[in-house]
Amino acid sequence: MPNLTFKKNKTTGELHVNLETERLYIESVTTAYLYDYANLLGNPDVMTKFGDGKAWDFDYTKNRVGTWVERWNANDPFSSLSISKNDDDNFIGHVVLGYGDEPGQAEIAYVFDKSTWGHGYGKEAVSAVVNEYAPELIRQDYQVKGKDFTSITATARPDNEASVRILKSVGMKPIREEVKYGHNRQVFFMGTDELRKELPKEPAKMEEIKQPHLNNNKI
Numbered sequence: 001m002p003n004l005t006f007k008k009n010k011t012t013g014e015l016h017v018n019l020e021t022e023r024l025y026i027e028s029v030t031t032a033y034l035y036d037y038a039n040l041l042g043n044p045d046v047m048t049k050f051g052d053g054k055a056w057d058f059d060y061t062k063n064r065v066g067t068w069v070e071r072w073n074a075n076d077p078f079s080s081l082s083i084s085k086n087d088d089d090n091f092i093g094h095v096v097l098g099y100g101d102e103p104g105q106a107e108i109a110y111v112f113d114k115s116t117w118g119h120g121y122g123k124e125a126v127s128a129v130v131n132e133y134a135p136e137l138i139r140q141d142y143q144v145k146g147k148d149f150t151s152i153t154a155t156a157r158p159d160n161e162a163s164v165r166i167l168k169s170v171g172m173k174p175i176r177e178e179v180k181y182g183h184n185r186q187v188f189f190m191g192t193d194e195l196r197k198e199l200p201k202e203p204a205k206m207e208e209i210k211q212p213h214l215n216n217n218k219i
Contacts, residue, residue, distance in 0.1 A: 002128045004136060009209035013075040016209060020086070021128050024121065028072045029080040029094065034065050036082070036091040045114050049160040052181040068096070077142055078106055081133075083125050092116045095125050097134065097152070104147030106134070108154045110166075122166050130170045135195045136204045150192055155185040 003020040019026040029037070040046060041056040041064075056064070064080075071079040080096040093112035100107040108129065112122055130152065138149055154172060156163040164186065168174075172188040179185070 002132045004132055004204040005207060006136070006140075006204050007207045007209045008075065012073070014073050014209055015075045015077060016072065017077065017081070017133070019081070019128055019133055021124050023086055024125055024128070025084045025086050025089070026081045026095070026125060026128060029065060029068050029082045030072075031065065031069055033082045033091065034062060037061050037065050037094065040091075040093065040111060040113060043114070046111060049157050049163070050109070050111055053183070077137055078144055081129065083112070083121070085121075092121060093125070095129050097129055099145060100151070100153050102147075103145035104143070104150040106144050106149065106152050108152055110163075117162065122162065123169055126166050127170050130172075130190070131195075134192070138192055138196055139203055152190045152192065154188040155180055156188065157183055157185050 003018075005018045007016040007018070008014070016028045016030075018028075038056075038058050038061045041061050042058065044055045047053065047055045068080040071077075078098050080094050080098070082091060083093045083095060084091050091113075093110065093116065095108065095110040097106050097108050099105075108126065110122060110126060134149075134152065142149060152172070154167050155178075156167060158164070158177075164174075167188045170190075171194065172190045174186045175189045176187050177184055178187055
């Protein structure tokens with residue numbers, strides 16, 4: 001079972017989450033990961049079926065990472081999580097459980113380095129976020145844009161077979177197709193009532209951050 005830890009600073013409100021699986025170390029993104037994210041999200045081969053299919057330039061990535069870091073600093077867990085391999089600490093991707101289209105709704109998205117494709121890392125990370133992390137957010141009564149956390153959505157291009165398989169494997173259901181980011185995409189949905197029924201018996205470990213993370217400064 002994945003090992004999940006929530007670390008909070010009672011003074012500043014800063015939140016930092018660690019989630020360890022059999023092969024992966026998943027944690028709240030910090031500014032220390034900026035160049036890893038820039039290399040990942042700036043790779044055209046990696047981004048061809050993500051979003052509008054265009055690689056992100058450095059300034060856009062810097063802005064997005066800054067936004068995700070600000071959420072963590074404000075005790076908002078609907079943000080990006082970096083993903084590294086346990087055996088060598090190499091950064092391989094990120095998964096974001098972020099804001100959906102409506103209050104109360106979260107949207108999950110993920111990107112992995114091309115060298116890791118086909119090894120099951122995507123399924124392992126997304127499963128941990130949906131089946132371990134999201135239920136803990138429910139347990140702790142976190143809200144999405146001021147509303148109770150009621151559902152998770154995701155989109156994937158029909159020709160992105162790997163992503164479609166990942167979403168189905170964690171229990172998300174395709175509900176319709178729509179044009180988004182200039183491409184036809186399948187929309188997946190999961191109500192959190194399903195997750196509430198299977199809340200882990202043991203809550204996540206809770207620790208106190210004695211001082212702010214030094215690498216969470218503004219960028």
